[in-house]
Amino acid sequence: MSDPSPSLDCVEPDRPLVVATPELDLWPCSAPEWCQVVGVFDLETTGVDVTVDRIVTAHVGVLDADGTPVRADSWLADPGIDIPDGAAAIHGITTEHARRHGRPAADVVAEVVAALRGLFDAGIPVVAYNAPFDFSMLKYEALRHRIDPIHSPSPVIDPLVIDKRYDRYRRGKRTLSVVAEHYAVTLTGAHEASADAIAAGRVAQILAERFADGMPSTAAELHTRQVGWARAQAESLTEYFVSIGRIDADVDGSWPIR
DSSP states (O other): OOOOOOOOOOOOTTSOOOSOOTTSOOOOSOOOGGGGSEEEEEEEESOSOTTTOOEEEEEEEEEOTTSOEEEEEEEEEEOSSOOOHHHHHHHOOOHHHHHHHOEEHHHHHHHHHHHHHHHHHTTOOEEOTTHHHHHHHHHHHHHHTTOOOOSSOOSEEOHHHHHHHHTTTOOSOOOHHHHHHHTTOOOOSTTSHHHHHHHHHHHHHHHHHHTTTTSOSSHHHHHHHHHHHHHHHHHHHHHHHHHTTOTTOOOOOOOSOO
């Protein structure tokens, strides 16, 4: 763009902001207070079916206002079932490795649940990219091992939902690696639980700065807004699928857990 100087008045939440770049200090509003300290959470698993697949690795951590990890807990579980080759190719953990080095799945699930519960009890928002996958997977694993699950995680920050809301017309994929690159967040070791969790947290913090003028000021309010945004995004995707002939498409818009 030849003229990078258009004024940036505070925008409506529905209107995407497209004129500024990460290098320019053009944001007139301060970031909401919730992004000063955020929890981060990610799972790598045996597959994508939250009801039957199992956790392989997990990470729960805390980032400070600069995106620096100030707490980092990671787990490797023996999921108790074979890890399909396709899943191992993504996250790098084979069945043999998990059986030799992983801890009992029940212990891992209990500790992950406890770590997340501690963050929520302390009022720290937890960032999870595509939150319904991770929190639903954890819920079904907890039920499987007779551990009291987190039925209603809150407050949760989902950069996928927020990015779609505030920059809805940007073309291209919305995978974590693509979105992280778009916001100039370094992601080394994609599909490794700690790397993904930390990158997602930093993306959330950048989103909070970038769209501060339209962002809810509290994590609780943002959580509530995301429930509606996720539902609307699912309805829009369902309409698109129907328009291209997939008349049986029905995207589940439940958020942040299913």
